[in-house]
Amino acid sequence: MNMNSAELVYFSPTGTTKTIVAGIAEGLGARPSLRDMTAQSGCREGHSAGEIVVIGVPVHAGRVPELAAARLRAEVRGEGRPSVLAVVYGNRAFEDALLELRDLALELGFVPVAGAAFIGEHSFSTPQWPVAQGRPDAADLDKARAFGRLVRELLDGVPKPADLRPLEVPGNFPYRQGVQPSSICPETDAQSCILCGECARSCPSGAITLAEDSVLTEAALCLRCCACTRTCPTGARVMRHEKILEFGRMLSTQYATRREPEFFLGNADCAPQSA
Numbered sequence: 001m002n003m004n005s006a007e008l009v010y011f012s013p014t015g016t017t018k019t020i021v022a023g024i025a026e027g028l029g030a031r032p033s034l035r036d037m038t039a040q041s042g043c044r045e046g047h048s049a050g051e052i053v054v055i056g057v058p059v060h061a062g063r064v065p066e067l068a069a070a071r072l073r074a075e076v077r078g079e080g081r082p083s084v085l086a087v088v089y090g091n092r093a094f095e096d097a098l099l100e101l102r103d104l105a106l107e108l109g110f111v112p113v114a115g116a117a118f119i120g121e122h123s124f125s126t127p128q129w130p131v132a133q134g135r136p137d138a139a140d141l142d143k144a145r146a147f148g149r150l151v152r153e154l155l156d157g158v159p160k161p162a163d164l165r166p167l168e169v170p171g172n173f174p175y176r177q178g179v180q181p182s183s184i185c186p187e188t189d190a191q192s193c194i195l196c197g198e199c200a201r202s203c204p205s206g207a208i209t210l211a212e213d214s215v216l217t218e219a220a221l222c223l224r225c226c227a228c229t230r231t232c233p234t235g236a237r238v239m240r241h242e243k244i245l246e247f248g249r250m251l252s253t254q255y256a257t258r259r260e261p262e263f264f265l266g267n268a269d270c271a272p273q274s275a
């Protein structure tokens with residue numbers, strides 16, 4: 001199958017999904033064009049097209065983040081193109097996220113040919129309570145490239161993607177309950193905040209606005225993705241709600257064992273291929 005160009009479509013508040021998707025594209029050996037769905041539409045760059053589309057999302061509560069699914073539905077069309085699906089999770093579990101992404105890809109008119117689950121540093125990871133710290137690392141990137149090469153071989157072996165067996169991935173339907181509304185969101189330390197607006201620019205949901213002398217956060221819009229806490233240049237933006245800190249401690253202690261990426265390919269007898 002002809003495959004010279006790859007469109008990389010991703011939602012990635014803290015950048016780990018973007019890194020994985022780029023690694024997969026390298027392995028595919030197709031000319032990549034980026035379509036970053038993270039920012040609000042007004043801040044997003046123009047559309048691109050590719051013969052194959054790599055779609056990447058993080059796992060939020062075992063699901064595709066609602067905002068990512070809504071943006072994909074509103075802005076992306078498959079038009080019969082093959083798609084490679086990647087979910088990135090924080091070393092706990094990816095649960096129904098890959099199945100949901102596969103179903104969404106079908107709904108949008110793609111032919112899903114391969115899926116994978118990769119590991120990225122957990123959004124709630126802190127230096128004191130690290131969770132998958134520093135991931136994806138060099139070994140993860142090697143695996144992302146290897147996955148891309150496998151997909152390339154798979155597609156080189158068939159005249160068209162629809163000739164492959166339908167892609168099977170783990171997960172259950174009805175999907176598990178996703179992220180629930182909450183009043184928890186990061187806070188801003190007025191002493192160290194320099195009102196630069198980086199937090200507002202990094203926020204995928206537009207939950208943050210800059211007032212004359214303070215930063216306002218609309219908790220109902222906050223995804224708790226921690227893009228703002230990672231991007232704040234002075235460390236003024238912090239997630240210090242006791243429930244999140246407690247959750248981070250639990251993740252750090254109970255999910256300390258390193259998990260590895262898993263691959264699922266449309267030609268395999270529904271058997272997962274571990275990297």
Ligand SMILES: Cc1cc2nc3c(=O)[nH]c(=O)nc-3n(C[C@H](O)[C@H](O)[C@H](O)COP(=O)(O)O)c2cc1C
Nearest residue numbers: 013014015016017058061062090092093120122123
């Ligand atoms: C609200 C929320 C829910 C999350 N739920 C899960 C989860 O269910 N399982 C898991 O292992 N990691 C979970 N994570 C961690 C992210 O999947 C992980 O940090 C991922 O690498 C983030 O991707 P990004 O860097 O592209 O934003 C969650 C993170 C957030 C913010």
